[in-house]
Amino acid sequence: MPSGNVNWVSKVLAVTEKDIVSEFRTRYAINAILMFALVTLTVISFAVGAFSPTKEVMAALFWIILFFAAMSGLAQVFIKEEESGTALALKLASDGTVIFFGKLLFNLALLFALTVIVVPLFIILLKTEPANWLFFLYAILLGNIGLAGATTIIAAIVSKATIKGALFTVLSFPVLMPLLIAVIEITKSAFLGGVFKDIAAPMQLLVAYDVVMIILSYLLFDFVWRQ
Template sequence: MKSSFFTLISKEFLAEWRQRYALNGMLLYIISTIFVCYLSFNIKNTDLQLVTWNALFWIIILFTSINSIAKSFIQENEGRLLYYYSLASPQHIILSKIVYYGTIMTILSFAGYFFYSFVMGNPIQDLTMFALVVLLASFGLSSALTMLSGIASKAPNSTSLIAILSFPVLLPLLLVIIKASKNAMDGINRSLYMDDILLLVAINAIIVAVSYMLFPYLWRS
């Protein structure tokens, strides 16, 4: 059973490597979006406020994650899903998707952060905690969107459905992410907002646990 889990993960990475245009397209999307924001705010003439810098960064990451992860189950045809059904357990399938897209989203988030800080400035005081928030946010967004993609794939108009379902699910997670990252930007004593970090870890754990328990019922349908 463990071998099937790692086989599924390696399959995802091999498929991505063979079709590198998808990852390259997402990198181009996030870079072009940041560049448009740079031109819109005219950074050379105005200083961007910290709250605006933080909110704009996470809006870019949010839309990047939706565009890159929403297709995780939607793009799979019925024949391939049936083959997966006979190959591995549904728990391994959903966990492999979460690990894969969490890794991809982490790469995109840090790549976006480096380019964003290059063109928009880097006002972050505590880089270590901000990097931790980015890591937890990447896996949290990927976990939630992967499960939502599985739900939306069972219904018609799945692309529109995932946009509707994602808002109430991602909003609490996004609020915690923005609050924790803003504290890291201000360089506040870590003990004062460690509860937000632990809450972010707990939300990630809950999303993964719920996906692990409920996905088999969704898979059988």
């Protein structure tokens, strides 16, 4: 009979690995995310082709693309489990914290994969690039952590609802508003070549948002997941 000596981290990674393997085989979320990102990027590049938008507009456009692309795919992490009936097996197999952090890591991996594709395309198609790459990386790192943290718990909530897709975006938008404001502010500074003083306040907000969102999601998750 199996021996019970798997630690918590290995269990979390098993959930993430399972989701990554399933995703590569079914392309359930990644196709939707990538297609949305590519279509939006192409449309925007055509729209702004004739004139040069300001760096402030570029920063907002970058996060609009990431936000809506993420919205089209991140919810699948729980919707797929509920719709295919595997949620029950998963509930009985492991505790809520393992599932939450496993899914959070998967959503983070998905977001970083999306970012790796969107950033070079954004730079090429919109003929712009950050003057301060370090600030840009801060924005991407902290922005993606916050996006994944908030959307993972919202995905768990909407997976029980009938109109999942629409509800996910509607619920996510107000929750993600502070994150988007802070992250666009940092990205704007990155494009304009600002100094650290310019991003200190939004950085503080972003770090606090990420910490609070992940702790709150962790505390709420068990209740949402078991019902």
